[in-house]
Amino acid sequence: MTATPKPAAVAAAQSSAGDAAPARHIPFHRPSIGQAERDAVMEVLDSRWLTTGQRTVAFEEAVKNRLGCGHAVAVNSATAALHLILEALGIKAGDEVVVPTYTFAACGETVRYLGARPRLADVDPVTFNATAATIEAQLRPETKAIMVVHFGGLMADMDPILELARSRNLPVIEDAAHALPCSRDGREAGTVGTAGALSFYATKTVTTGEGGMLLTDSPEIANRARSMRLHGLTRDAWKRYSGGGSWYYEIEDVGFKYNLTDVAAAIGLVQLDRAEAMRVERERVARRYDRAFAASAIADLVELPAAAGPNEVHAWHLYPIRLHLDRVAVTRAEAIDRLAEAGVGTSVHFIPLHLHPYYRRTYGYAPADLPVANLQFEREISLPIYPDLSDDEVDYVVDRLATILKPQ
Ligand SMILES: Cc1ncc(COP(=O)(O)O)c(C=O)c1O
Numbered sequence: 241m242t243a244t245p246k247p248a249a250v251a252a253a254q255s256s257a258g259d260a261a262p263a264r265h266i267p268f269h270r271p272s273i274g275q276a277e278r279d280a281v282m283e284v285l286d287s288r289w290l291t292t293g294q295r296t297v298a299f300e301e302a303v304k305n306r307l308g309c310g311h312a313v314a315v316n317s318a319t320a321a322l323h324l325i326l327e328a329l330g331i332k333a334g335d336e337v338v339v340p341t342y343t344f345a346a347c348g349e350t351v352r353y354l355g356a357r358p359r360l361a362d363v364d365p366v367t368f369n370a371t372a373a374t375i376e377a378q379l380r381p382e383t384k385a386i387m388v389v390h391f392g393g394l395m396a397d398m399d400p401i402l403e404l405a406r407s408r409n410l411p412v413i414e415d416a417a418h419a420l421p422c423s424r425d426g427r428e429a430g431t432v433g434t435a436g437a438l439s440f441y442a443t444k445t446v447t448t449g450e451g452g453m454l455l456t457d458s459p460e461i462a463n464r465a466r467s468m469r470l471h472g473l474t475r476d477a478w479k480r481y482s483g484g485g486s487w488y489y490e491i492e493d494v495g496f497k498y499n500l501t502d503v504a505a506a507i508g509l510v511q512l513d514r515a516e517a518m519r520v521e522r523e524r525v526a527r528r529y530d531r532a533f534a535a536s537a538i539a540d541l542v543e544l545p546a547a548a549g550p551n552e553v554h555a556w557h558l559y560p561i562r563l564h565l566d567r568v569a570v571t572r573a574e575a576i577d578r579l580a581e582a583g584v585g586t587s588v589h590f591i592p593l594h595l596h597p598y599y600r601r602t603y604g605y606a607p608a609d610l611p612v613a614n615l616q617f618e619r620e621i622s623l624p625i626y627p628d629l630s631d632d633e634v635d636y637v638v639d640r641l642a643t644i645l646k647p648q
Contacts (some may be wrong), residue, residue: 264636269419269443269585271517272627273507280506281562292470292499293478299505300453302512303438309455311462314505315469318417318439318452319346320498323353325413325435325454326385328464331356332479335384337413340370341592342459342613343389346416348593351387357603360594362610367546368560372400374612385411390419390429392589393445393555394546398424398432405447407432416455417556420446421515425551430455440504445518446511448504469498521627522556528631529559529623538645541568543619558589559619562619569646576621582640587622604631 279420286296294315304312315321331337333355333612339347341360348358362374368391375386386405386490388396398412405412411425416422416430417439423429425583440451454465470476472495479485500508526545533542543562570578576586592613594605607614623637 244396244433262581264583264633266583266624266629266633266637267585268587268622268624270624270626270628271442271447272509272514274512274513274514277507278382279595280510281503284503284506287502290503291501292476293482295480295505295509296500297503299500299508299512302509303453303455304570306512306515307428307431307455309428309436310457311455311459312455313456313462313465313469315454315465315498316450316498316500317346317441317498317502318415318437319350320469320496321437321452321454321465322350322413322415322545323496324465324468324498325437325456325461326354326356327468328348328461329385329411329434331384333593334382335628336380336382337385337387338375338378338383339387339593339611340374340389340391340613341594342368342370342590342616343415343593344417344590345593346417347387347389356384357382358593359556360592360599360605360610362612363391363614363616365395365612368395368396368403368616369396370403371397375401376404376450381410383408383410384432385434387413387415389417390422390555392545392558392560393418393422394548395419395422395424395429398427402432411435417441417444417452419555420444421553422555423553424549429555431457434458435461440508445506445522445555446515448500448508448511451500451504457596467492471495471497482608508563519555520555520625522625523554523628524631525625525627525629525634526556526559528552528635529625529638531556532635533561536638536642538642540564540635541645541647542641556625559623559625560589560620561623562616563621563645565597565619568648569648572619572621575641575644578644579621579637579640580645583617584637584640585624588617588620589622592617 297420300312305423334357339358342363412433413432414436419429438453440448472493475489
Protein backbone atom coordinates (compact mmCIF):
# COMPACT_ATOMS: atom_id res chain seq x y z
CA MET A 241 0.00 0.00 0.00
CA THR A 242 2.95 2.40 0.61
CA ALA A 243 0.88 5.35 1.03
CA THR A 244 -2.40 6.63 -0.18
CA PRO A 245 -4.34 5.63 1.86
CA LYS A 246 -2.06 3.54 4.08
CA PRO A 247 -4.19 0.90 5.84
CA ALA A 248 -7.17 1.18 3.51
CA ALA A 249 -5.67 -0.75 0.61
CA VAL A 250 -5.45 -3.94 2.63
CA ALA A 251 -8.83 -3.23 4.18
CA ALA A 252 -10.33 -2.88 0.71
CA ALA A 253 -9.39 -6.41 -0.17
CA GLN A 254 -10.46 -7.69 3.24
CA SER A 255 -13.86 -6.03 3.14
CA SER A 256 -14.40 -6.92 -0.47
CA ALA A 257 -15.93 -10.26 0.43
CA GLY A 258 -19.38 -8.72 0.85
CA ASP A 259 -22.07 -11.38 0.98
CA ALA A 260 -20.47 -13.82 -1.43
CA ALA A 261 -16.88 -14.54 -0.43
CA PRO A 262 -14.44 -14.28 -3.37
CA ALA A 263 -12.58 -17.34 -4.55
CA ARG A 264 -9.25 -15.93 -3.37
CA HIS A 265 -7.93 -13.44 -0.90
CA ILE A 266 -4.81 -11.68 -2.21
CA PRO A 267 -4.10 -8.60 -0.10
CA PHE A 268 -2.28 -5.66 -1.65
CA HIS A 269 0.56 -6.23 0.75
CA ARG A 270 1.76 -9.01 3.05
CA PRO A 271 5.03 -8.35 4.91
CA SER A 272 7.61 -11.11 4.87
CA ILE A 273 8.23 -11.87 8.54
CA GLY A 274 9.87 -15.11 9.66
CA GLN A 275 11.16 -16.84 12.76
CA ALA A 276 14.42 -14.85 12.71
CA GLU A 277 12.48 -11.57 13.09
CA ARG A 278 10.41 -13.09 15.93
CA ASP A 279 13.55 -14.31 17.70
CA ALA A 280 15.24 -10.92 17.28
CA VAL A 281 12.28 -9.14 18.89
CA MET A 282 12.18 -11.60 21.80
CA GLU A 283 15.88 -11.09 22.40
CA VAL A 284 15.37 -7.32 22.70
CA LEU A 285 12.39 -7.74 25.01
CA ASP A 286 14.40 -10.13 27.19
CA SER A 287 17.33 -7.69 27.27
CA ARG A 288 15.06 -5.08 28.94
CA TRP A 289 16.57 -2.30 26.76
CA LEU A 290 13.72 -1.31 24.45
CA THR A 291 14.48 2.15 23.09
CA THR A 292 17.42 3.44 21.03
CA GLY A 293 20.47 1.40 22.08
CA GLN A 294 22.99 -1.08 20.83
CA ARG A 295 20.65 -2.69 18.25
CA THR A 296 19.99 0.71 16.73
CA VAL A 297 23.73 1.43 16.60
CA ALA A 298 24.28 -2.00 14.98
CA PHE A 299 21.48 -1.35 12.47
CA GLU A 300 23.03 1.99 11.51
CA GLU A 301 26.41 0.30 11.01
CA ALA A 302 24.87 -2.49 8.94
CA VAL A 303 23.03 -0.05 6.64
CA LYS A 304 26.11 2.13 6.33
CA ASN A 305 28.28 -0.84 5.35
CA ARG A 306 25.67 -2.33 3.03
CA LEU A 307 25.16 0.91 1.10
CA GLY A 308 28.66 2.33 1.43
CA CYS A 309 27.83 5.78 2.75
CA GLY A 310 29.62 7.85 5.37
CA HIS A 311 26.83 8.07 7.95
CA ALA A 312 23.50 6.37 8.64
CA VAL A 313 21.20 7.91 11.25
CA ALA A 314 18.25 5.76 12.37
CA VAL A 315 14.92 7.49 12.84
CA ASN A 316 11.29 6.45 13.23
CA SER A 317 10.19 7.18 9.63
CA ALA A 318 11.37 8.36 6.24
CA THR A 319 9.28 11.45 6.86
CA ALA A 320 11.45 12.19 9.92
CA ALA A 321 14.61 11.61 7.85
CA LEU A 322 13.44 14.03 5.13
CA HIS A 323 12.54 16.63 7.76
CA LEU A 324 15.93 16.29 9.48
CA ILE A 325 17.80 16.58 6.16
CA LEU A 326 15.92 19.73 5.18
CA GLU A 327 16.44 21.16 8.68
CA ALA A 328 20.16 20.38 8.61
CA LEU A 329 20.43 22.07 5.20
CA GLY A 330 19.00 25.21 6.76
CA ILE A 331 15.81 25.33 4.65
CA LYS A 332 13.57 28.09 6.02
CA ALA A 333 10.61 30.36 5.30
CA GLY A 334 10.98 32.12 1.95
CA ASP A 335 12.99 29.24 0.45
CA GLU A 336 11.74 26.82 -2.19
CA VAL A 337 12.49 23.13 -2.65
CA VAL A 338 11.70 21.40 -5.95
CA VAL A 339 9.68 18.25 -5.20
CA PRO A 340 8.22 15.79 -7.72
CA THR A 341 4.43 16.00 -7.70
CA TYR A 342 4.20 12.23 -8.22
CA THR A 343 4.89 11.27 -4.61
CA PHE A 344 3.53 10.75 -1.12
CA ALA A 345 2.50 13.50 1.30
CA ALA A 346 5.81 13.30 3.22
CA CYS A 347 7.88 15.01 0.50
CA GLY A 348 5.85 18.21 0.39
CA GLU A 349 4.84 18.40 4.04
CA THR A 350 8.41 18.22 5.38
CA VAL A 351 9.26 21.30 3.29
CA ARG A 352 6.20 23.00 4.76
CA TYR A 353 7.26 22.06 8.35
CA LEU A 354 10.11 24.54 7.86
CA GLY A 355 7.88 27.22 6.35
CA ALA A 356 9.39 26.81 2.87
CA ARG A 357 7.50 26.21 -0.38
CA PRO A 358 7.49 22.89 -2.24
CA ARG A 359 7.68 23.78 -5.95
CA LEU A 360 6.18 20.77 -7.70
CA ALA A 361 7.83 19.19 -10.74
CA ASP A 362 6.30 16.96 -13.41
CA VAL A 363 7.65 13.49 -14.16
CA ASP A 364 8.76 11.21 -16.96
CA PRO A 365 5.80 9.37 -18.56
CA VAL A 366 7.57 6.01 -18.56
CA THR A 367 9.31 5.83 -15.16
CA PHE A 368 7.13 8.23 -13.09
CA ASN A 369 10.42 9.82 -11.93
CA ALA A 370 11.28 13.52 -12.10
CA THR A 371 14.01 14.32 -14.64
CA ALA A 372 16.63 17.06 -14.97
CA ALA A 373 14.31 18.77 -17.49
CA THR A 374 11.17 18.68 -15.31
CA ILE A 375 13.20 19.87 -12.31
CA GLU A 376 14.93 22.63 -14.24
CA ALA A 377 11.54 24.02 -15.31
CA GLN A 378 10.74 24.63 -11.61
CA LEU A 379 13.99 26.29 -10.52
CA ARG A 380 13.50 29.81 -9.17
CA PRO A 381 15.83 32.32 -7.52
CA GLU A 382 14.39 31.08 -4.17
CA THR A 383 15.24 27.41 -4.85
CA LYS A 384 17.51 26.04 -2.10
CA ALA A 385 17.32 22.27 -2.72
CA ILE A 386 16.09 19.57 -5.10
CA MET A 387 14.24 16.47 -3.89
CA VAL A 388 14.13 13.32 -6.01
CA VAL A 389 11.97 10.19 -5.52
CA HIS A 390 13.01 6.79 -6.86
CA PHE A 391 9.46 5.80 -7.71
CA GLY A 392 8.50 2.18 -7.11
CA GLY A 393 12.13 1.19 -6.63
CA LEU A 394 13.46 2.26 -10.04
CA MET A 395 16.26 4.77 -9.72
CA ALA A 396 15.78 8.26 -11.14
CA ASP A 397 18.28 9.29 -13.82
CA MET A 398 20.63 10.89 -11.31
CA ASP A 399 23.63 12.03 -13.38
CA PRO A 400 21.86 14.84 -15.28
CA ILE A 401 20.06 15.84 -12.07
CA LEU A 402 23.34 15.99 -10.13
CA GLU A 403 24.90 17.96 -12.98
CA LEU A 404 22.04 20.47 -12.91
CA ALA A 405 22.30 20.74 -9.12
CA ARG A 406 26.06 21.30 -9.28
CA SER A 407 25.63 24.04 -11.86
CA ARG A 408 23.26 25.87 -9.47
CA ASN A 409 25.10 24.89 -6.29
CA LEU A 410 22.03 23.12 -4.89
CA PRO A 411 21.94 20.07 -2.59
CA VAL A 412 20.05 16.97 -3.80
CA ILE A 413 17.86 15.02 -1.38
CA GLU A 414 16.98 11.46 -2.42
CA ASP A 415 13.72 10.03 -1.18
CA ALA A 416 14.70 6.36 -1.33
CA ALA A 417 11.59 5.18 0.57
CA HIS A 418 10.85 2.66 -2.22
CA ALA A 419 14.43 1.87 -3.02
CA LEU A 420 16.19 -0.75 -0.93
CA PRO A 421 17.96 -2.44 -2.61
CA CYS A 422 18.11 -0.26 -5.73
CA SER A 423 21.17 0.89 -7.66
CA ARG A 424 22.53 2.04 -10.99
CA ASP A 425 26.12 1.43 -12.12
CA GLY A 426 26.87 0.15 -8.63
CA ARG A 427 25.73 3.35 -6.94
CA GLU A 428 23.06 2.75 -4.31
CA ALA A 429 19.87 4.79 -4.18
CA GLY A 430 19.98 7.22 -1.27
CA THR A 431 23.77 7.60 -1.35
CA VAL A 432 24.44 9.54 -4.55
CA GLY A 433 22.92 12.89 -3.59
CA THR A 434 23.73 15.14 -0.64
CA ALA A 435 21.57 13.02 1.67
CA GLY A 436 18.92 10.30 1.34
CA ALA A 437 16.00 8.84 3.27
CA LEU A 438 15.01 5.17 3.57
CA SER A 439 11.62 4.02 4.85
CA PHE A 440 10.98 0.89 6.88
CA TYR A 441 7.21 1.41 6.94
CA ALA A 442 5.05 -1.75 7.13
CA THR A 443 4.67 -2.13 3.36
CA LYS A 444 8.22 -1.27 2.37
CA THR A 445 10.76 -3.68 0.91
CA VAL A 446 12.66 -3.79 4.22
CA THR A 447 10.36 -3.18 7.16
CA THR A 448 10.49 -2.56 10.89
CA GLY A 449 6.76 -1.68 11.10
CA GLU A 450 7.62 2.00 11.29
CA GLY A 451 11.14 3.30 10.81
CA GLY A 452 13.55 5.17 8.59
CA MET A 453 17.21 5.98 8.02
CA LEU A 454 19.00 9.15 7.00
CA LEU A 455 22.01 8.53 4.74
CA THR A 456 24.74 11.04 4.03
CA ASP A 457 28.46 11.51 3.54
CA SER A 458 28.27 14.87 5.28
CA PRO A 459 29.37 14.80 8.95
CA GLU A 460 27.61 18.15 9.48
CA ILE A 461 24.24 16.81 8.33
CA ALA A 462 24.70 13.55 10.27
CA ASN A 463 25.71 15.27 13.51
CA ARG A 464 22.90 17.79 13.34
CA ALA A 465 20.38 15.00 12.61
CA ARG A 466 21.69 12.86 15.49
CA SER A 467 21.01 15.65 17.94
CA MET A 468 17.76 16.90 16.39
CA ARG A 469 16.23 13.39 16.19
CA LEU A 470 16.23 13.41 20.01
CA HIS A 471 15.08 16.78 21.31
CA GLY A 472 18.26 18.59 20.26
CA LEU A 473 20.14 16.90 23.13
CA THR A 474 23.90 16.47 23.26
CA ARG A 475 23.59 12.81 24.39
CA ASP A 476 21.00 10.11 23.79
CA ALA A 477 19.72 7.68 26.45
CA TRP A 478 22.10 4.92 25.35
CA LYS A 479 25.09 7.18 25.93
CA ARG A 480 23.69 8.33 29.27
CA TYR A 481 22.50 5.07 30.84
CA SER A 482 24.63 2.30 29.34
CA GLY A 483 27.83 1.24 31.08
CA GLY A 484 30.21 4.14 31.72
CA GLY A 485 27.63 6.73 30.54
CA SER A 486 27.02 10.04 32.24
CA TRP A 487 23.65 11.43 33.38
CA TYR A 488 24.54 14.83 31.98
CA TYR A 489 23.11 16.32 28.78
CA GLU A 490 22.48 19.74 27.34
CA ILE A 491 19.71 21.03 25.07
CA GLU A 492 21.49 22.52 22.07
CA ASP A 493 18.39 23.41 20.06
CA VAL A 494 14.64 22.76 19.80
CA GLY A 495 14.65 19.25 18.37
CA PHE A 496 12.16 16.46 17.64
CA LYS A 497 11.25 12.98 18.94
CA TYR A 498 12.31 10.93 15.94
CA ASN A 499 14.55 8.18 17.41
CA LEU A 500 14.16 4.50 16.43
CA THR A 501 13.55 1.80 19.06
CA ASP A 502 15.82 -1.21 19.53
CA VAL A 503 12.77 -3.44 18.98
CA ALA A 504 12.42 -1.99 15.48
CA ALA A 505 16.17 -2.01 14.83
CA ALA A 506 16.39 -5.71 15.73
CA ILE A 507 13.75 -6.51 13.09
CA GLY A 508 15.60 -4.24 10.66
CA LEU A 509 18.87 -6.10 11.11
CA VAL A 510 17.23 -9.38 10.11
CA GLN A 511 15.31 -7.78 7.24
CA LEU A 512 18.47 -6.14 5.91
CA ASP A 513 20.18 -9.53 5.78
CA ARG A 514 17.23 -10.83 3.78
CA ALA A 515 16.89 -7.73 1.58
CA GLU A 516 18.46 -9.13 -1.59
CA ALA A 517 16.74 -12.52 -1.30
CA MET A 518 13.39 -10.74 -0.88
CA ARG A 519 14.17 -8.47 -3.85
CA VAL A 520 14.88 -11.49 -6.04
CA GLU A 521 11.46 -12.89 -5.12
CA ARG A 522 9.75 -9.59 -6.00
CA GLU A 523 11.62 -9.60 -9.31
CA ARG A 524 10.26 -13.11 -9.93
CA VAL A 525 6.75 -11.74 -9.31
CA ALA A 526 7.35 -8.82 -11.71
CA ARG A 527 8.64 -11.15 -14.44
CA ARG A 528 5.65 -13.45 -13.92
CA TYR A 529 3.25 -10.50 -14.32
CA ASP A 530 5.15 -9.42 -17.48
CA ARG A 531 4.82 -12.87 -19.01
CA ALA A 532 1.21 -13.40 -17.93
CA PHE A 533 0.13 -10.03 -19.37
CA ALA A 534 2.06 -10.63 -22.60
CA ALA A 535 0.28 -13.95 -23.08
CA SER A 536 -3.17 -12.60 -22.15
CA ALA A 537 -5.98 -11.20 -24.30
CA ILE A 538 -5.49 -7.78 -22.67
CA ALA A 539 -1.84 -7.34 -23.67
CA ASP A 540 -2.57 -4.19 -25.68
CA LEU A 541 -5.00 -2.72 -23.13
CA VAL A 542 -2.38 -2.40 -20.38
CA GLU A 543 0.98 -0.62 -20.21
CA LEU A 544 3.43 -2.53 -18.01
CA PRO A 545 5.98 -0.88 -15.68
CA ALA A 546 9.40 0.15 -16.97
CA ALA A 547 12.02 -2.57 -16.58
CA ALA A 548 15.50 -1.98 -15.15
CA GLY A 549 18.37 -1.31 -17.56
CA PRO A 550 21.42 -3.61 -17.73
CA ASN A 551 23.34 -1.83 -14.95
CA GLU A 552 20.34 -1.24 -12.75
CA VAL A 553 18.94 -3.08 -9.75
CA HIS A 554 15.17 -2.54 -9.42
CA ALA A 555 13.78 -2.85 -5.90
CA TRP A 556 10.33 -3.73 -7.31
CA HIS A 557 8.54 -2.12 -4.39
CA LEU A 558 5.58 -1.52 -6.72
CA TYR A 559 4.19 -3.11 -9.87
CA PRO A 560 2.32 -0.15 -11.37
CA ILE A 561 0.28 -0.92 -14.49
CA ARG A 562 -1.48 1.72 -16.58
CA LEU A 563 -4.71 1.21 -18.47
CA HIS A 564 -5.08 2.43 -22.04
CA LEU A 565 -8.29 4.22 -21.11
CA ASP A 566 -9.17 4.93 -24.73
CA ARG A 567 -9.23 1.19 -25.47
CA VAL A 568 -11.02 -0.30 -22.42
CA ALA A 569 -14.74 -0.27 -21.71
CA VAL A 570 -14.42 0.15 -17.90
CA THR A 571 -13.10 3.03 -15.79
CA ARG A 572 -10.03 2.69 -13.56
CA ALA A 573 -12.32 2.88 -10.47
CA GLU A 574 -14.55 0.09 -11.81
CA ALA A 575 -11.51 -2.09 -12.51
CA ILE A 576 -10.29 -1.59 -8.91
CA ASP A 577 -13.75 -2.39 -7.48
CA ARG A 578 -14.10 -5.51 -9.61
CA LEU A 579 -10.64 -6.71 -8.55
CA ALA A 580 -11.63 -6.16 -4.90
CA GLU A 581 -14.78 -8.24 -5.50
CA ALA A 582 -12.50 -10.99 -6.81
CA GLY A 583 -10.46 -10.77 -3.58
CA VAL A 584 -7.53 -8.82 -5.02
CA GLY A 585 -6.28 -5.77 -3.09
CA THR A 586 -4.78 -2.93 -5.11
CA SER A 587 -3.69 0.64 -4.55
CA VAL A 588 -3.01 3.76 -6.62
CA HIS A 589 0.39 5.46 -6.61
CA PHE A 590 0.10 8.35 -6.32
CA ILE A 591 -2.53 11.03 -6.29
CA PRO A 592 -0.09 13.75 -7.41
CA LEU A 593 0.45 16.40 -4.76
CA HIS A 594 -0.80 19.20 -7.04
CA LEU A 595 -4.25 17.57 -7.21
CA HIS A 596 -4.77 17.61 -3.43
CA PRO A 597 -6.96 20.29 -1.85
CA TYR A 598 -4.11 21.69 0.27
CA TYR A 599 -1.85 22.34 -2.72
CA ARG A 600 -4.66 23.66 -4.92
CA ARG A 601 -5.85 25.99 -2.15
CA THR A 602 -2.43 27.16 -0.99
CA TYR A 603 -0.58 27.49 -4.30
CA GLY A 604 -3.42 27.59 -6.84
CA TYR A 605 -2.36 24.43 -8.67
CA ALA A 606 -4.71 23.11 -11.37
CA PRO A 607 -4.56 19.56 -12.78
CA ALA A 608 -3.23 20.70 -16.17
CA ASP A 609 -0.25 22.46 -14.55
CA LEU A 610 1.66 19.16 -14.39
CA PRO A 611 0.00 17.24 -17.20
CA VAL A 612 2.19 14.12 -17.39
CA ALA A 613 1.69 13.27 -13.72
CA ASN A 614 -1.99 14.00 -14.06
CA LEU A 615 -2.41 11.62 -16.98
CA GLN A 616 -0.37 8.80 -15.42
CA PHE A 617 -2.31 9.04 -12.16
CA GLU A 618 -5.66 8.65 -13.93
CA ARG A 619 -4.50 5.39 -15.57
CA GLU A 620 -2.50 3.77 -12.78
CA ILE A 621 -3.26 0.69 -10.64
CA SER A 622 -0.63 -0.84 -8.32
CA LEU A 623 -0.93 -4.63 -8.23
CA PRO A 624 0.18 -6.85 -5.32
CA ILE A 625 3.93 -7.58 -5.29
CA TYR A 626 5.75 -9.17 -2.35
CA PRO A 627 8.13 -12.08 -1.78
CA ASP A 628 5.59 -14.74 -0.88
CA LEU A 629 3.12 -13.93 -3.66
CA SER A 630 2.99 -17.19 -5.60
CA ASP A 631 3.11 -17.55 -9.39
CA ASP A 632 -0.36 -19.01 -9.17
CA GLU A 633 -1.63 -15.89 -7.35
CA VAL A 634 -0.03 -13.64 -9.99
CA ASP A 635 -1.77 -15.64 -12.73
CA TYR A 636 -5.07 -15.29 -10.88
CA VAL A 637 -4.70 -11.47 -10.72
CA VAL A 638 -3.99 -11.25 -14.47
CA ASP A 639 -6.75 -13.72 -15.26
CA ARG A 640 -9.27 -11.66 -13.27
CA LEU A 641 -8.13 -8.46 -14.98
CA ALA A 642 -8.56 -10.15 -18.35
CA THR A 643 -12.23 -10.72 -17.57
CA ILE A 644 -12.69 -7.18 -16.19
CA LEU A 645 -10.93 -5.15 -18.91
CA LYS A 646 -13.22 -5.51 -21.89
CA PRO A 647 -12.03 -3.73 -25.04
CA GLN A 648 -14.21 -0.84 -26.25
C1 LIG B 1 7.81 8.14 -1.78
C2 LIG B 1 7.60 8.11 -0.29
N1 LIG B 1 8.29 8.95 0.48
C3 LIG B 1 8.17 8.96 1.83
C4 LIG B 1 7.30 8.12 2.46
C5 LIG B 1 7.16 8.21 3.94
O1 LIG B 1 7.65 7.06 4.57
P1 LIG B 1 7.40 6.86 6.13
O2 LIG B 1 6.03 6.25 6.29
O3 LIG B 1 8.50 5.94 6.57
O4 LIG B 1 7.50 8.19 6.76
C6 LIG B 1 6.53 7.22 1.71
C7 LIG B 1 5.62 6.32 2.40
O5 LIG B 1 4.71 5.74 1.96
C8 LIG B 1 6.68 7.22 0.29
O6 LIG B 1 5.96 6.39 -0.48
